[in-house]
Amino acid sequence: MFKSQALPEFLATIDNDKCIRCKRCIQNCGWSVYEWSGERVLIDSSKCVKCLRCYHYCPVEAIQILDNPTKYKENSSWTFNNIKNLKRQAETGGMPLSGMGCSLPYPILFDSLLLDACQVTNPSIDPLREPMELRTYLGKKPNKVEVERGKDGKLKLKTKMPPRIELSAPFIFSPMSFGAISLNAQKVLAMAAKECGIVMNTGEGGFHEDLKPYSKSVMVQVASGRFGVNPEYLNAGVAVEIKIGQGAKPGIGGHLPGEKIPLQVAKTRMIPVGTDAISPAPQHDIYSIEDLRQLIYAIKEATGYKPVSVKIATVHNVAAIASGIVRAGADIVYLDGFRGGTGAAPSVIRDNLGIPIEHALAAVDDRLRQEGIRNEASVVAAGGIRSAADAAKAIALGADAVAIGTAALMTMGCTVCGKCYTGNCSWGITTQRPELTARLDPEVYGQRLVNLITAWKHELQEILGALGVNAVESLRGSRERLRGVGLDDNILDILGVKPAGR
Amino acid sequence: MFEIEAKGVYFKELNEMIRAAIKDGEKDITLKNVNGQYYIGTGLCEKVNITIDGVPGNDLAAFMDGPTLLVQSNAQDNIANTMNSGKVVVHGHAGDVLGYGMRGGKLHIKSDVGYRVGIHMKGQKKNSPVIISGGTAGDFFGEYMAGGTLVLLGLEVEDGTPLVGDYLGSGMHGGQIFIRGEVDPTRCGAEVGVMELTEADLKVLRKYLEDFCKDFDLDIEEVMSKPFEKLEPVMARPYGNLYAY
Numbered sequence: 001m002f003k004s005q006a007l008p009e010f011l012a013t014i015d016n017d018k019c020i021r022c023k024r025c026i027q028n029c030g031w032s033v034y035e036w037s038g039e040r041v042l043i044d045s046s047k048c049v050k051c052l053r054c055y056h057y058c059p060v061e062a063i064q065i066l067d068n069p070t071k072y073k074e075n076s077s078w079t080f081n082n083i084k085n086l087k088r089q090a091e092t093g094g095m096p097l098s099g100m101g102c103s104l105p106y107p108i109l110f111d112s113l114l115l116d117a118c119q120v121t122n123p124s125i126d127p128l129r130e131p132m133e134l135r136t137y138l139g140k141k142p143n144k145v146e147v148e149r150g151k152d153g154k155l156k157l158k159t160k161m162p163p164r165i166e167l168s169a170p171f172i173f174s175p176m177s178f179g180a181i182s183l184n185a186q187k188v189l190a191m192a193a194k195e196c197g198i199v200m201n202t203g204e205g206g207f208h209e210d211l212k213p214y215s216k217s218v219m220v221q222v223a224s225g226r227f228g229v230n231p232e233y234l235n236a237g238v239a240v241e242i243k244i245g246q247g248a249k250p251g252i253g254g255h256l257p258g259e260k261i262p263l264q265v266a267k268t269r270m271i272p273v274g275t276d277a278i279s280p281a282p283q284h285d286i287y288s289i290e291d292l293r294q295l296i297y298a299i300k301e302a303t304g305y306k307p308v309s310v311k312i313a314t315v316h317n318v319a320a321i322a323s324g325i326v327r328a329g330a331d332i333v334y335l336d337g338f339r340g341g342t343g344a345a346p347s348v349i350r351d352n353l354g355i356p357i358e359h360a361l362a363a364v365d366d367r368l369r370q371e372g373i374r375n376e377a378s379v380v381a382a383g384g385i386r387s388a389a390d391a392a393k394a395i396a397l398g399a400d401a402v403a404i405g406t407a408a409l410m411t412m413g414c415t416v417c418g419k420c421y422t423g424n425c426s427w428g429i430t431t432q433r434p435e436l437t438a439r440l441d442p443e444v445y446g447q448r449l450v451n452l453i454t455a456w457k458h459e460l461q462e463i464l465g466a467l468g469v470n471a472v473e474s475l476r477g478s479r480e481r482l483r484g485v486g487l488d489d490n491i492l493d494i495l496g497v498k499p500a501g502r
Numbered sequence: 503m504f505e506i507e508a509k510g511v512y513f514k515e516l517n518e519m520i521r522a523a524i525k526d527g528e529k530d531i532t533l534k535n536v537n538g539q540y541y542i543g544t545g546l547c548e549k550v551n552i553t554i555d556g557v558p559g560n561d562l563a564a565f566m567d568g569p570t571l572l573v574q575s576n577a578q579d580n581i582a583n584t585m586n587s588g589k590v591v592v593h594g595h596a597g598d599v600l601g602y603g604m605r606g607g608k609l610h611i612k613s614d615v616g617y618r619v620g621i622h623m624k625g626q627k628k629n630s631p632v633i634i635s636g637g638t639a640g641d642f643f644g645e646y647m648a649g650g651t652l653v654l655l656g657l658e659v660e661d662g663t664p665l666v667g668d669y670l671g672s673g674m675h676g677g678q679i680f681i682r683g684e685v686d687p688t689r690c691g692a693e694v695g696v697m698e699l700t701e702a703d704l705k706v707l708r709k710y711l712e713d714f715c716k717d718f719d720l721d722i723e724e725v726m727s728k729p730f731e732k733l734e735p736v737m738a739r740p741y742g743n744l745y746a747y
Contacts, residue, residue, distance in 0.1 A: 089746055
């Protein structure tokens with residue numbers, strides 16, 4: 001056993017004068033950074049991932065997690081991560097893995113877009129005192145609607161509406177499976193979704209019976225591993241999603257590492273305990289748009305025609321692909337931008353494949369409009385939605401709703417340390433170790449997630465009020481209400497947005 | 503016996519007619535003049551028998567959970583896609599990607615099957631799917647297999663002709679494959695090993711084949727008279743060393 005030449009990123013430190021030897025740091029760390037010597041706490045910084053669990057649970061603030069001051073010699077080309085990954089590869093022959101979304105400094109266009117507001121010539125609306133509609137329906141919209149007068153004299157809808165999902169606001173939770181995250185984390189999502197009138201998504205890992213009380217707020221997923229899929233599962237929620245790809249790892253499948261496959265996860269997935277749960281790269285019954293159509297309608301036949309969503313990673317030719325998906329009969333197209341999160345992806349894939357959600361969303365919305373099929377499916381934007389502002393900008397670019405994953409996990413304690421694939425999450429989120437998952441109380445953290453969505457709803461209402469519109473529907477695809485700052489002509493053209501000042 | 507005329511009927515209406523008949527309590531249904539309609543038996547959960555006269559289309563018995571389907575001719579692609587329980591018997595050939603992600607039940611094909619058959623099948627003690635083909639199979643037979651049993655008999659093949667294509671059991675990490683005849687190791691994926699059958703294996707295999715022979719009126723002793731080889735994953739975690747942590 002030799003000492004790894006990959007430098008530790010962080011330095012965990014304890015002020016021994018302050019330390020009261022309560023050993024809570026030892027208990028709380030899922031990474032075994034701390035150990036009891038008999039007199040004081042010993043530290044192995046090479047295991048530290050800076051998830052800050054110990055810091056939060058140290059009663060006397062004796063712990064500090066520092067960036068390791070010992071760095072490789074500074075070099076703009078050979079960055080810390082380049083060298084560290086290379087050393088790890090030299091030692092193991094393996095591909096470095098990453099959790100969470102791409103962390104490299106690619107431009108984030110949301111940060112170069114500004115929303116409009118009303119002044120003098122058109123009145124803004126005060127959402128605190130006036131109605132402000134956030135309700136959103138996901139699914140097909142008819143080409144026209146007819147109304148008729150009922151026997152009671154009231155107007156009612158004559159057109160039979162296609163199946164759709166009703167949301168109290170244009171937010172949904174991204175798919176995260178039981179296996180990738182703990183059952184308690186799934187419960188947090190389900191409880192919050194129910195309370196907020198939105199939906200969560202089971203991901204590809206089966207529908208645990210504990211989620212049954214929340215089934216009206218759950219969407220189930222069918223992916224290439226087909227884990228946990230049976231007729232009961234397909235009918236368990238309000239809609240079914242076919243996962244073709246994920247923004248963090250476009251074009252590759254999933255390997256849920258064996259460390260995260262204890263008995264219960266193995267049982268729901270029907271695979272041996274401790275093996276890697278393999279979701280093949282493609283779904284081998286889908287090699288074409290026609291094949292996709294076949295699976296969409298197989299699911300519709302098996303569910304009495306519930307809405308079917310198709311999730312893809314945003315890749316170069318995303319607009320044409322999305323058009324095919326809509327024509328294949330999907331009710332929802334879920335676009336996952338390359339900054340989207342993951343429980344585990346080879347770093348080389350996560351950091352180098354795909355395109356950002358902003359470009360993809362604008363291109364898809366344009367294409368569907370040009371072809372006259374924009375109403376045939378809703379578009380969900382995901383992969384890097386960090387705030388209500390990002391959500392509002394995505395909606396203005398053409399999204400019907402946005403999906404959040406990482407943001408939701410942060411309410412449970414996640415600090416984006418990015419080590420989800422190890423199964424050691426000290427916050428009890430991306431782990432199946434019972435002593436760690438027990439920390440995540442669904443009631444307590446469910447409320448925090450409800451708080452986040454409540455706050456975002458208020459923020460979105462304030463933005464809409466400032467824009468002088470009283471429904472989120474009026475912002476949808478309204479790129480005239482966006483301006484770009486510091487963007488070149490090409491990008492402005494792709495986004496369909498004018499530069500600030502025009 | 504309840505008959506449904508399928509000639510010229512679109513799959514959606516045909517499946518509505520089948521579901522309505524089942525709701526009315528029909529247990530034995532015959533579909534006459536089926537000609538490529540998709541999704542027959544898809545998502546059905548009742549214990550009924552459906553006899554299909556004609557060639558059914560793709561996704562026969564997808565997500566199916568209980569019924570028995572009898573196809574009296576050839577069948578097409580994607581049969582028993584993610585099927586949960588029940589049985590499909592095909593008196594002829596069948597196409598590609600049969601039993602994808604199959605979780606339980608039986609699929610008996612009298613003759614040849616196409617590419618990627620039995621891929622990503624799963625299984626647990628009580629719920630373990632079985633696919634038996636009396637003929638030959640294409641490439642990627644049992645790819646990513648995580649459970650269940652695949653049997654390939656090659657009954658009408660002359661000695662020395664390969665029964666199965668390349669990449670046999672590629673990525674396999676659970677379950678078992680039985681091949682009647684010798685397996686060329688160069689055709690196998692790196693994750694499987696070829697072994698001899700144990701007494702226990704023979705017992706299990708005989709039980710499965712008795713049922714198969716009953717369906718197609720074959721002599722079990724004759725089928726069992728030729729030696730079988732067994733393929734099993736050699737590692738529980740074929741891709742455990744792929745990553746640097």
